[in-house]
Amino acid sequence: MRFSQLCFLAWVAAFSLWPTVSAAQQSRSDDELRYVVYLSRHGVRSPTGKPAQYARYSAEPWPEWDVPPGYLTAHGFNLMKLFGAYDREFLASEGLLAPSGCDDAERITILADSDQRTRETGKALAEGMFPGCNVEVHALPEGTRDPLFHFSGAGISNADRTLAVAAISGRIGNDVNNLTAAYRLQLEALDRVLSGCGHASSTAQQRTSIFDVPASLAPVSDDHLAELKGPLNTASTLSENFLLEYTQGMPAADVGWGCVDGTTLRNLMQLHAAAAEFSQRTPVIARIQASNLLDHIFQAMKQQVTAKPITDAPGKLGDRMLLLVGHDTNISV
Numbered sequence: 001m002r003f004s005q006l007c008f009l010a011w012v013a014a015f016s017l018w019p020t021v022s023a024a025q026q027s028r029s030d031d032e033l034r035y036v037v038y039l040s041r042h043g044v045r046s047p048t049g050k051p052a053q054y055a056r057y058s059a060e061p062w063p064e065w066d067v068p069p070g071y072l073t074a075h076g077f078n079l080m081k082l083f084g085a086y087d088r089e090f091l092a093s094e095g096l097l098a099p100s101g102c103d104d105a106e107r108i109t110i111l112a113d114s115d116q117r118t119r120e121t122g123k124a125l126a127e128g129m130f131p132g133c134n135v136e137v138h139a140l141p142e143g144t145r146d147p148l149f150h151f152s153g154a155g156i157s158n159a160d161r162t163l164a165v166a167a168i169s170g171r172i173g174n175d176v177n178n179l180t181a182a183y184r185l186q187l188e189a190l191d192r193v194l195s196g197c198g199h200a201s202s203t204a205q206q207r208t209s210i211f212d213v214p215a216s217l218a219p220v221s222d223d224h225l226a227e228l229k230g231p232l233n234t235a236s237t238l239s240e241n242f243l244l245e246y247t248q249g250m251p252a253a254d255v256g257w258g259c260v261d262g263t264t265l266r267n268l269m270q271l272h273a274a275a276a277e278f279s280q281r282t283p284v285i286a287r288i289q290a291s292n293l294l295d296h297i298f299q300a301m302k303q304q305v306t307a308k309p310i311t312d313a314p315g316k317l318g319d320r321m322l323l324l325v326g327h328d329t330n331i332s333v
Helices: 051-057 074-093 103-107 116-129 161-171 177-182 184-194 231-247 252-258 262-279 283-306 328-332
Strands: 005-010 035-041 108-112 216-219 226-229 321-326
Touching: 035 074, 035 116, 035 283, 035 328, 051 231, 074 116, 103 108, 108 116, 116 321, 161 216, 161 226, 161 262, 161 283, 177 184, 177 231, 177 262, 184 231, 184 262, 226 231, 226 262, 231 252, 231 262, 252 262, 262 328, 283 321, 283 328, 321 328
Parallel strands: 035 321, 108 321
Antiparallel strands: 005 035, 216 226
16 A cells, blocks of 8 residues: 555646647657656654653553654665655656666756655655665755745745634534544544453553543644644544554554554544544645645646746756655645
8 A cells, every 4th residue: 555655747748738838849749758746755654752652542552663753764764765666667667767777867856854754765765766876855954844845834824723723613513522423433443452452451551541532623833724632633643653553564463562453454544534634634724735835846847848947946947757755744635
């Protein structure tokens, strides 16, 4: 399941969309692939919080990871290298890139968010696509909020957080507790995993049930505009942690304490998808959060189609590929 990557294939010979292009350009084959933009999530990372942050909800301790919170793992790096190699093979079969060698390495631009997991993912993809070619990954210094990937750094002034709250509230019947009722079956399944799946706990650890998390909806000043709290959004984080354990390749006995197999995981991930649906994909929020990134993608494609440099376009004139490495939030909106 390649959940980490969304690909935009720009069949840029569709020149009828651009009245400024030349007749010679219009005569090119309509099915010639000349430029591609990839928008990718980072690879497998560790949970963004420390195990102690999640311990209050579980009867058993959460597994330890061998990297700091939120970092790309070595396994995640290797998986993204494989994706890079696959993409090189695919694009070579489409005639966009040579099957091997470094000649095309100068015709690719990689932009990654400033986090370690995104920068390292960019490097892994580059190594997989162009082994030994030393393709540069462009990124702001770690800790810098890049406006390409984060709305709150983009200087957008029309972010009406009150409207964002109202929009979510309207979708959920003006009662945050409705979400708990709507996803009760999935929440019960998650709470059962967290309580030990019916097995006696090996510790005396007390826990807070998912259903005891207070629900609220309020405006916030970060990328989310409005923040939903409660059973669903807490469950979103915890279910994703199981996904990370699973995709990290941990032993089955360690994934959800042995209670989460592939089928169970797919059921629990409905909670993560639902939380994103309301927090990220509510139209008034999605439009604001995605506008800057989508505009840059548009300008990059326009630059290649018109063969004219555009000041704000990411990438170079004459590139064959733009690779953007961000987060699931960039893709979900």
